[in-house]
Amino acid sequence: MDKVMEYIWAFAVGGALCVIAQILIDKTKLTPARILVLYVVAGVALTGVGLYGKLVDFAGAGATVPLTGFGYSLANGVKKAIGERGLIGALTGGLTATSAGIAAAICFGWLVAVCFKGKPKG
Amino acid sequence: MEMDDKTYKKYAEKRAKKSNLAADCAKAFFVGGLICCIGQAAGDIYKALGIGEENVKALIPVTLVFIAALLTGLNVFDNIAKFAGAGTLVPITGFANAVVSPALDTKAEGFILGVGAKIFTIAGPVILYGTLASVIYGVVYYIAGRIF
Numbered sequence: 001m002d003k004v005m006e007y008i009w010a011f012a013v014g015g016a017l018c019v020i021a022q023i024l025i026d027k028t029k030l031t032p033a034r035i036l037v038l039y040v041v042a043g044v045a046l047t048g049v050g051l052y053g054k055l056v057d058f059a060g061a062g063a064t065v066p067l068t069g070f071g072y073s074l075a076n077g078v079k080k081a082i083g084e085r086g087l088i089g090a091l092t093g094g095l096t097a098t099s100a101g102i103a104a105a106i107c108f109g110w111l112v113a114v115c116f117k118g119k120p121k122g
Numbered sequence: 123m124e125m126d127d128k129t130y131k132k133y134a135e136k137r138a139k140k141s142n143l144a145a146d147c148a149k150a151f152f153v154g155g156l157i158c159c160i161g162q163a164a165g166d167i168y169k170a171l172g173i174g175e176e177n178v179k180a181l182i183p184v185t186l187v188f189i190a191a192l193l194t195g196l197n198v199f200d201n202i203a204k205f206a207g208a209g210t211l212v213p214i215t216g217f218a219n220a221v222v223s224p225a226l227d228t229k230a231e232g233f234i235l236g237v238g239a240k241i242f243t244i245a246g247p248v249i250l251y252g253t254l255a256s257v258i259y260g261v262v263y264y265i266a267g268r269i270f
Contacts (some may be wrong), residue, residue, distance in 0.1 A: 014158025061161035090260025
């Protein structure tokens with residue numbers, strides 16, 4: 001039953017984060033690129049004030065999979081690195097914690113670009 | 123209630139906009155929630171395989187990025203995104219699609235200034251402002267730790 005609740009929370013929180021973005025897209029002139037930037041920065045800020053970690057605790061992937069979770073990983077990585085190595089951790093922690101996702105996106109992106117046929121512009 | 127054409131048109135537009143927003147939100151909620159559950163399930167599978175927690179944390183985004191990249195290449199992602207709107211944009215799948223899609227479409231411009239440069243069209247700003255925000259947070263966190 002606990003397992004079921006985990007999935008329900010992941011679904012509800014993940015879905016709700018998408019709904020907020022959908023309202024922003026429909027009601028404002030924010031482009032998808034701006035939404036993504038906004039979400040990452042919001043994730044960093046909410047983690048900084050200690051709120052996002054609590055959301056991750058009960059929503060799991062529902063909080064880490066949306067792009068705010070990318071910001072959460074950045075901020076958490078920085079915090080951890082500062083604890084281990086001091087101020088230099090502010091520079092090393094973020095990209096270290098998110099390196100797998102970024103490297104995967106770049107490498108898979110390049111591979112897909114090589115292997116598949118794109119739609120030419122216009 | 124009597125309405126002239128103009129008022130009616132305005133009224134209809136308002137209604138259409140409202141129902142569109144509700145429908146858009148429902149679709150975004152459903153697809154976005156589903157993608158997060160796929161991430162949760164992937165994590166559970168990796169844990170069951172005996173993979174350590176730190177690696178599971180890294181493997182969940184990698185898995186979703188891989189699926190999104192592949193679906194973008196197969197030209198399927200765009201169709202799902204048209205239906206789901208923010209439901210596919212907000213999860214890390216949207217980030218992956220934003221990396222793969224411009225890379226794929228600029229192949230004709232060459233592998234350096236086409237694919238190589240355009241792969242960062244959207245990923246660039248996301249990584250830039252995300253990193254910038256995290257460094258600022260880190261400095262504040264460090265200073266606050268020294269003072270208190």
